[in-house]
Amino acid sequence: MALTHQDVARAQSAPQSGAVTVIRAGTLIDGVSETPRKNQLIFVRGERIIRVSGSEEAIPSGANVIDLSNATVLPGLIDSHTHIFLWGEDPKKGGYDANILKAGIALRAARATFAARRALEQGFTTLRDVETEGAGYGDVEIKQAIEEGTIPGPRLFCATRAISTTGGYNLEDYAPELDVPKGAQLVDGPVEARKAARQQLEHGADWIKVYMTHRSWVDKEGRLVSQPTLTVEELKAIVDETHGWTKKVACHAYNGIGLQRALDGGCDSIEHGLEMTDAQIEQMKRQGTWYCPTLSPYYGDWAPADTPAGKRDRARAAVHEDTFKRALKARLKIVFGTDMGGMPWTEPIAQEFGRMVELGMAPMDAIQSATSRPAEMLGMKGEIGGLASGAYAEVIAVSGDPLKDVGELEHVKFVMHNGSVFKNEPTK
Secondary structure: OOOOHHHHHHHHOOOOOOOEEEEEEEEEOOOOOOOOEEEEEEEEEOOEEEEEEEOOOOOOOOOEEEEEEEEEEEEOEEEEEEOOOOOOOOHHHOHHHHHHHOOOHHHHHHHHHHHHHHHHHOOEEEEEEOOOOOOOOHHHHHHHHHHOOOOOOOEEEEOOOOEEEOOOOOOOOOOOOOOOOOOOEEEOOHHHHHHHHHHHHHOOOOEEEEEOEEEEEEOOOOOEEEEEOOOHHHHHHHHHHHHHOOOEEEEEEOOHHHHHHHHHOOOOEEEEOOOOOHHHHHHHHHHOOEEEOOOHHHHOOOOOOOOHHHHHHHHHHHHHHHHHHHHHHOOOEEOOOOOEOOEOOOOOOOHHHHHHHHOOOOHHHHHHOOOHHHHHHOOOEOOEOOOOOOOEOOEEEEOOOOOOOHHHHHOEEEEEEOOEEEEEOOOO
16 A cells, blocks of 8 residues: 555654554565575564564464464565665666766755655665765765654664775866766875774765776677775775774775775675685685675676777676676675666666576575675674564564565565654555
8 A cells, every 4th residue: 555645754754652553464474594494483672573483372362463464474584785876877867977077966865865765665664774885974964854753764773975096086088177977985095094984984874885896898808807905905994994883894895906896895795796716705604794795787788899998898797707606605604785876766666686596595694695694794693684583573474485485575665764663555
């Protein structure tokens, strides 16, 4: 059923702390266990789950009962790589540059508001949003608006402006005498790098995002090559400062020198990681580095096959598939991420599950990559990404069995966020 703006206001307000809500779950996938459970009851008070038990337990009189006995119930999903301030990068509509040059900050904030609601409607109750692409600290303010109940949206972990180097980020290819805006904060040298991290952390960054590679192309031998950006010394300054604030560093890195610098500099997560050697995968295992592959964006908007850009696009997808399969075999800590924003927010966020399963990931593993695993990466193990006593009451439901057809996760029927029902459609 569609929710009115009054419904949204009620959904975003704090639930009554004394009232008990009981959810009847026909099948329960708790985000942690390897096997689902049948006929479970989820007891919720306020924003938290009190307990999860079998259906034989008595339901307190006066409790609000939500019947999902015909559905598969899961924890709210977590997308670990989004950009709520991006509106797609369709070359026919001006590509990346149009996001910054043709949309004012008010329009971009309105679009980010749409993106936040769109994510929540699809059952994504938490996003790690890895930079605003020229919109400054707008993500922190969208987060504040969500937390105060002004707009609906998921829990946000914000990376604010991101960091790269001179010559290491868009906008580019304009006349050199023009002072065009950039999609990231550019630094040169360890001192500037540390200062940028301090500025972003001061203004509310939950994570620091660093671009360790920029352009990529195919060389004469047909190999994918990526331009490195920050030096190891610059990255180490950022990591040292960020870890001192008890925060973490996400590193965009495609392959080659830049990816190796990201690992040697102590990054906490590798974003994309299109082409990684076995030695680099082993180094990630040894260092406990998280891997957020974002497969889906590399299958759209390919340039013609006989052009340099087209060869690059196809090389990216080919090496990415091989890397993902080897990372899976090595049991790297893989988390679900989509790069939504680079792709239009009108597309289904959960399409990434299909890509992951197609390349060999078991459906339950894919679900855990979007539940308990990123919860651990985000420092909220046991609080989000799982259905158990003490966790936030973030609950979704689908009609079918996502272990048989992971595409079911593209059709979320029920969403509870922090104990409040945001969406409730018939499950059968």
